[in-house]
Amino acid sequence: xxxxxxxxxxxxxxxxxxxxxxxxxxxxxxxxxxxxxxxxxxxxxxxxxxxxxxxxxxxxxxxxxxxxxxxxxxxxxxxxxxxxxxxxxxxxxxxxxxxxxxxxxxxxxxxxxxxxxxxxxxxxxxxxxxxxxxxxxxxxxxxxxxxxxxxxxxxxxxxxxxxxxxxxxxxxxxxxxxxxxxxxxxxxxxxxxxxxxxxxxxxxxxxxxxxxxxxxxxxxxxxxxxxxxxxxxxxxxxxxxxxxxxxxxxxxxxxxxxxxxxxxxxxxxxxxxxxxxxxxxxxxxxxxxxxxxxxxxxxxxxxxxxxxxxxxxxxxxxxxxxxxxxxxxxxxxxxxxxxxxxxxxxxxxxxxxxxxxxxxxxxxxxxxxxxxxxxxxxxxxxxxxxxxxxxxxxxxxxxxxxxxxxxxxxxxxxxxxxxxxxxxxxxxxxxxxxxxxxxxxxxxxxxxxxxxxxxxxx
Amino acid sequence: xxxxxxxxxxxxxxxxxxxxxxxxxxxxxxxxxxxxxxxxxxxxxxxxxxxxxxxxxxxxxxxxxxxxxxxxxxxxxxxxxxxxxxxxxxxxxxxxxxxxxxxxxxxxxxxxxxxxxxxxxxxxxxxxxxxxxxxxxxxxxxxxxxxxxxxxxxxxxxxxxxxxxxxxxxxxxxxxxxxxxxxxxxxxxxxxxxxxxxxxxxxxxxxxxxxxxxxxxxxxxxxxxxxxxxxxxxxxxxxxxxxxxxxxxxxxxxxxxxxxxxxxxxxxxxxxxxxxxxxxxxxxxxxxxxxxxxxxxxxxxxxxxxxxxxxxxxxxxxxxxxxxxxxxxxxxxxxxxxxxxxxxxxxxxxxxxxxxxxxxxxxxxxxxxxxxxxxxxxxxxxxxxxxxxxxxxx
Numbered sequence: 001x002x003x004x005x006x007x008x009x010x011x012x013x014x015x016x017x018x019x020x021x022x023x024x025x026x027x028x029x030x031x032x033x034x035x036x037x038x039x040x041x042x043x044x045x046x047x048x049x050x051x052x053x054x055x056x057x058x059x060x061x062x063x064x065x066x067x068x069x070x071x072x073x074x075x076x077x078x079x080x081x082x083x084x085x086x087x088x089x090x091x092x093x094x095x096x097x098x099x100x101x102x103x104x105x106x107x108x109x110x111x112x113x114x115x116x117x118x119x120x121x122x123x124x125x126x127x128x129x130x131x132x133x134x135x136x137x138x139x140x141x142x143x144x145x146x147x148x149x150x151x152x153x154x155x156x157x158x159x160x161x162x163x164x165x166x167x168x169x170x171x172x173x174x175x176x177x178x179x180x181x182x183x184x185x186x187x188x189x190x191x192x193x194x195x196x197x198x199x200x201x202x203x204x205x206x207x208x209x210x211x212x213x214x215x216x217x218x219x220x221x222x223x224x225x226x227x228x229x230x231x232x233x234x235x236x237x238x239x240x241x242x243x244x245x246x247x248x249x250x251x252x253x254x255x256x257x258x259x260x261x262x263x264x265x266x267x268x269x270x271x272x273x274x275x276x277x278x279x280x281x282x283x284x285x286x287x288x289x290x291x292x293x294x295x296x297x298x299x300x301x302x303x304x305x306x307x308x309x310x311x312x313x314x315x316x317x318x319x320x321x322x323x324x325x326x327x328x329x330x331x332x333x334x335x336x337x338x339x340x341x342x343x344x345x346x347x348x349x350x351x352x353x354x355x356x357x358x359x360x361x362x363x364x365x366x367x368x369x370x371x372x373x374x375x376x377x378x379x380x381x382x383x384x385x386x387x388x389x390x391x392x393x394x395x396x397x398x399x400x401x402x403x404x405x406x407x408x409x410x411x412x413x414x415x416x417x418x419x420x421x422x423x424x425x426x427x428x429x430x431x432x433x434x435x436x437x438x439x440x441x442x443x444x445x446x447x448x449x450x451x452x453x454x455x456x457x458x
Numbered sequence: 459x460x461x462x463x464x465x466x467x468x469x470x471x472x473x474x475x476x477x478x479x480x481x482x483x484x485x486x487x488x489x490x491x492x493x494x495x496x497x498x499x500x501x502x503x504x505x506x507x508x509x510x511x512x513x514x515x516x517x518x519x520x521x522x523x524x525x526x527x528x529x530x531x532x533x534x535x536x537x538x539x540x541x542x543x544x545x546x547x548x549x550x551x552x553x554x555x556x557x558x559x560x561x562x563x564x565x566x567x568x569x570x571x572x573x574x575x576x577x578x579x580x581x582x583x584x585x586x587x588x589x590x591x592x593x594x595x596x597x598x599x600x601x602x603x604x605x606x607x608x609x610x611x612x613x614x615x616x617x618x619x620x621x622x623x624x625x626x627x628x629x630x631x632x633x634x635x636x637x638x639x640x641x642x643x644x645x646x647x648x649x650x651x652x653x654x655x656x657x658x659x660x661x662x663x664x665x666x667x668x669x670x671x672x673x674x675x676x677x678x679x680x681x682x683x684x685x686x687x688x689x690x691x692x693x694x695x696x697x698x699x700x701x702x703x704x705x706x707x708x709x710x711x712x713x714x715x716x717x718x719x720x721x722x723x724x725x726x727x728x729x730x731x732x733x734x735x736x737x738x739x740x741x742x743x744x745x746x747x748x749x750x751x752x753x754x755x756x757x758x759x760x761x762x763x764x765x766x767x768x769x770x771x772x773x774x775x776x777x778x779x780x781x782x783x784x785x786x787x788x789x790x791x792x793x794x795x796x797x798x799x800x801x802x803x804x805x806x807x808x809x810x811x812x813x814x815x816x817x818x819x820x821x822x823x824x825x826x827x828x829x830x831x832x833x834x835x836x837x838x839x840x841x842x843x844x845x846x847x848x849x850x851x852x
Contacts, residue, residue: 085607181483185833189505275601276673285834287490360673361601363834364505 058150066139070307073349074101077307080353111296116179119293123177128294128301131170135305137163138312143217145325145337156217157205160316161198164271167309168194171280174302175290186289189364190273190280196371197270197277203379204264207257207386208250208320221324224248247401251321254393254400255407256385261321263375263382265348268313270367272306275356279364310349318344479503487516491599491837494847496821498836507836510828512821517851525811530556530635530778533811538629540813541849543591546584546620547791548849549633550577554714555787555798556635559780566636572769573637574716579650579761580623580632582754586657587616588792589747589754592844596744597668599841600677605668612660615653622646637772651762654755661751669748675733678741682827682839685738692826693819696794697750698843701727701743708790720757725749740842747844750792779806793817793844813852817845 082089090097141156143149175187212223251261270277281289325337393400483500486492495516501509537552538545560566594609617627624632689702707724709717727742782804788797794816801810820843
C-alpha cells in the first residue's frame with residue numbers, strides 16, 4: 001500500500017515537473033500532461049472539470065512561487081545601486097538586509113487602500129490585476145530547464161509577445177482611471193513607448209525564429225544545440241568532451257542575430273520602462289507616472305509586475321539568444337538547467353541595472369527617434385541579412401559558424417579600439433564633440449529654429 | 459477703492475479656450491524637480507509646453523522687512539537662509555555691503571588680512587559645495603541618479619570641514635561684519651588640502667560620467683538657448699551669463715576682498731560645432747559650473763600654498779554703527795551677482811535693506827526660454843539655471 005502510494009507520488013512529481021514532450025515533438029500541446037494527470041487521479045469527475053482543477057493548482061503554485069523572483073530582484077536592485085553609488089544599501093532587516101523587501105511588502109500590505117474620489121473605481125481596481133496577470137502569464141512559456149516548463153506551446157514565443165503587450169493596456173487603464181493629469185501623461189507616454197518598441201522586439205525575435213525554424217521555445221533551445229551534436233567533439237577539455245559550444249548560441253550563429261540580440265535587449269529595456277527609457281514613470285518629470293495615485297498593495301502589485309517583467313524579458317533573451325538552459329558543455333549537464341538559465345538571466349538583469357544606474361533619461365522625441373529611425377531599420381536589415389545568410393548556409397557548418405564568429409569579433413574589436421584608444425587622448429572639447437557627434441549641420445539647424453522661434457515672439 | 463486695488467493686483471492665470479486640445483497642469487510647489495517650492499503653471503499641448511508661468515512666493519519670509527528691525531550683526535544669520543546652499547557667500551555679500559558703508563567711518567580699520575584669507579577659503583569651498591549640488595541635482599533632473607549620490611558624497615566632506623570650522627553644516631553665520639567668527643581649528647588646512655587632493659581628479663570622473671554622456675548631451679545641447687543679449691536683458695549673472703559666452707566675473711572684473719592676488723581663469727561657455735553645443739544652451743550653463751569647481755580648487759590651493767598671515771580675525775569695533783548714507787555692493791556668489799542695497803541713518807539698524815537675487819533674475823527668463831519646448835526640457839532648464847527658492851523668495 002505504502003509502496004503503491006509512494007510510487008503514485010513519484011509519478012505525480014514526475015508529472016508535475018517533467019515536461020514529457022521532447023523537443024522533436026515541439027508542436028504537441030502542453031496540456032497533455034495535465035490531461036493525463038487529471039484522467040488518472042480525478043477520473044471520477046467529468047474530464048474538463050478535472051483538467052480545470054489541475055490547472056488551477058498549477059496556477060496557484062505558480063503565482064505563489066514566481067513573485068519570489070521580484071522579491072530577489074528588488075533586493076538585488078537596491079544592493080547593485082548601492083554598490084554603484086558607493087553606499088551599503090539596506091542593512092538593518094535581516095543579515096545583510098536580506099529581509100528588507102519582505103519588510104517593505106508587509107508595510108505595503110498594511111497601508112490604507114486609497115482610491116481617489118474622482119477615479120473610475122472599477123478600472124482603478126482592475127488595472128493592477130491585468131498587469132499582474134499578463135506579466136506572470138509570460139512565465140508559462142519560458143523553459144527553465146529540460147524539465148521545468150509549464151507549457152511548450154508550438155507558438156510559444158508568439159504567445160509571449162502577445163501576452164506581454166497586454167501590459168500596455170493595463171498601464172493605460174491605470175493612468176486614465178486615476179483621473180490625474182500626471183498619471184495620464186505617464187500612461188500616454190507608456191502606450192506610445194511600449195507599442196513602438198514592440199516592433200523592434202518582434203522583428204529581432206523573427207531573426208531567431210528564421211534561424212531556428214520554429215516558434216516553440218523548447219524548439220528554439222534545441223536549435224541552439226544542433227550544430228555539432230551529431231559529429232565529433234570539437235575539443236576535449238580536462239577529459240570532458242565539449243560538443244555543443246558557446247558558438248551554437250543564437251547570438252553567435254550569424255552576425256545578424258548578434259545585432260538582433262542587442263536590438264532586442266535595448267528594446268526590452270524600453271518595454272519594461274527602465275532608465276534610460278523610463279519616461280512613463282520619470283520621477284523628475286511626472287512624479288511617478290501612471291501609478292502616481294496608487295498606494296499600498298495595489299502599488300506593490302505594479303512593482304512586483306515590473307520586476308517580473310524585467311526578469312521575463314531577460315529570461316527570454318537568455319532563451320532565444322544565449323542557449324536557454326543549456327550549459328556550454330553539451331548534454332552532460334553538470335549544472336542543472338534551472339541554475340544555468342537563472343545565471344544567464346541574472347547576468348542580463350545585472351546589465352540592465354548597471355545601465356539604469358549609469359545613464360540619464362532620453363526625451364520622448366529622442367526615444368521615438370531611436371526606435372523608428374534606428375532600431376526598426378536595423379531590425380529589418382537583420383531580417384534581410386538572416387534570410388541571405390540562410391540562403392548560403394542551409395545547414396549550420398563549421399564554415400558558417402567560424403565566419404560569423406570572425407565577423408563578430410572584428411566588429412567588437414574595432415569598436416572597442418575606437419573607444420579606448422582615441423577617446424582619452426582627445427581634448428575635452430573634442431571629447432564632447434565625439435560623444436555628441438551631432439554635426440555642424442545640426443548646429444545650423446538648431447540656430448535657425450531658435451531664431452525662428454524668437455522671431456515669432458517679437 | 460478697495461475693488462480697484464484688488465483688480466489691479468489680480469494675478470493672471472492661464473485660461474483655456476473651450477474645446478481646445480490643450481491642458482493646464484500645475485507643476486509644483488511640491489514636485490521632485492522644481493528645486494524647492496517653485497510652482498509652474500504649464501499650458502500643454504501634449505508634450506509641448508505652450509506657456510510656462512512661474513509662481514513664486516511660497517518661501518517668502520520677509521527678510522528685507524525683518525532686517526529693518528535687526529542690528530547689522532543680527533541680519534547675518536538671516537542671509538544664511540537666503541541661498542542656503544551657499545550660505546558662506548551670502549554672509550560674505552552682506553558683510554561686504556556693511557563694510558563698504560562703514561569705510562566712510564575713520565574709526566573702522568578694515569577687515570584684517572587673515573580674515574580675508576579665511577573668507578576666501580570658506581567662500582571657495584562653499585562654491586564647490588554649491589556647484590556640486592547643482593551638478594548632482596541636474597543629473598537627477600535629466601534622469602541619472604548616480605551623479606547625485608557622488609556629488610553628495612563629496613559635498614559631505616566639505617560640510618564636515620565647515621562643521622569643524624564653525625560648528626554648523628548648512629547655515630554657518632561664519633563671516634561677520636569686519637571679519638570672521640572664529641579662527642581655524644588645529645589641522646584644518648591639512649584637512650582642506652587632503653580634500654582638494656581627493657576632489658580634483660573627481661571632477662574629470664564626473665565629466666566622463668555625465669558631462670560627455672551621449673544621452674546627457676542629447677538632452678541639454680541646443681536646448682533653451684539664452685544668448686548673451688537675452689541674458690543681459692534679463693539681468694542673468696554668474697554661470698548663466700558666462701555660459702552665454704560673456705566673460706564677466708566680479709572676482710576678476712571688480713575684484714573685492716583679496717581676489718586680485720590669486721591666479722585663476724573665468725570659465726565661459728564654448729561653441730563645440732562637432733557636438734552642436736551653442737553658447738547659452740543648457741549644456742554650456744552646466745559646463746561652466748563644472749569648470750568653475752576646478753578654478754575654485756586652484757584658488758584654495760593658492761591660499762594653502764601661500765600660507766595664511768597671522769593676526770586678528772575680526773576688526774576691533776565697539777559697535778557696528780555705519781555712518782548715514784546708502785550703498786549698493788555686489789559680490790560673486792555661486793549663482794551669480796548677489797547685491798545688497800543698504801540705507802543707513804547712522805543707527806545700529808538699517809533703514810532699508812534690499813537684496814538683489816541672481817536666482818530671481820534667472821528664473822524670470824524661464825517663461826521665454828521654455829516656450830515651445832517639451833516637459834522634459836522644462837526640467838532641464840530649471841536645473842541648468844540652478845535656482846534656490848530661498849533666495850528667489852527671500
